[in-house]
Amino acid sequence: MDAYGLNNEGMGKGQVGASAEAHKAFGNVLVLGIGGSPRQSGNTEYLVKYVLERVAEKGFRTEYISLSGKVIHPCKACYGCRETGRCTQKGDDFEPVYARMREADALIVGSPVHYGSASPIVMSLLDRAAFSSRKEGRIFSRKVGVPIAVARRAGHNFALAQLLYWFLINDMIVPGSTYWTVALAGAGGARDAANDREALATLDHLAENIAWLLEKTR
């Protein structure tokens, strides 16, 4: 079954990029996954790690950061970073995560949908990362940006768009897949992303496209 409910088994499967051998040369290329749920071991984490595993199989270096348990305050709009190139807020977990974002060649940002939007901690991280990077120029330019949103019922596309717009205003390149990179979760906070086979097929193809794009651009 493909993303449109049609019986198209081939869609989103198979190796469309270079072989795993060819990707081995890209072991220094870093794909960073950020899990933006306040919950550990939830659906967001499962999905981001799922893509990281597929990309690692192709020979890329991967790293995962969970925002669960971290404190990242919202941007205070003090404009201090315009002077120094660094966020003026200290004492929370922003700096180390931002440092890894700067290092990465590709950013996979996963978010749960909370009241129709990306999670507050994801948006706090992205706001501060983008604003404080401006002084140095376009540090995210031509990095690969990958959004993933997961919800029980509604709001995926809005949250996905929030992530997408962040990638686009930061001059990043976004690979597509055979469907929007969203997944369905069960009721009551079920940790069941693995049951959404259609989403996983979409993410399989997404991983192919991430590898293909990195190979072209790195």
Ligand SMILES: Cc1cc2nc3c(=O)[nH]c(=O)nc-3n(C[C@H](O)[C@H](O)[C@H](O)COP(=O)(O)O)c2cc1C
């Ligand atoms: C505060 C809060 C708000 C939520 N809002 C929505 C929503 O607007 N739409 C929806 O379909 N699911 C909503 N959910 C359900 C989550 O999106 C869903 O459980 C998702 O799998 C959470 O990801 P996680 O397992 O990584 O935490 C909400 C959950 C919480 C805790």
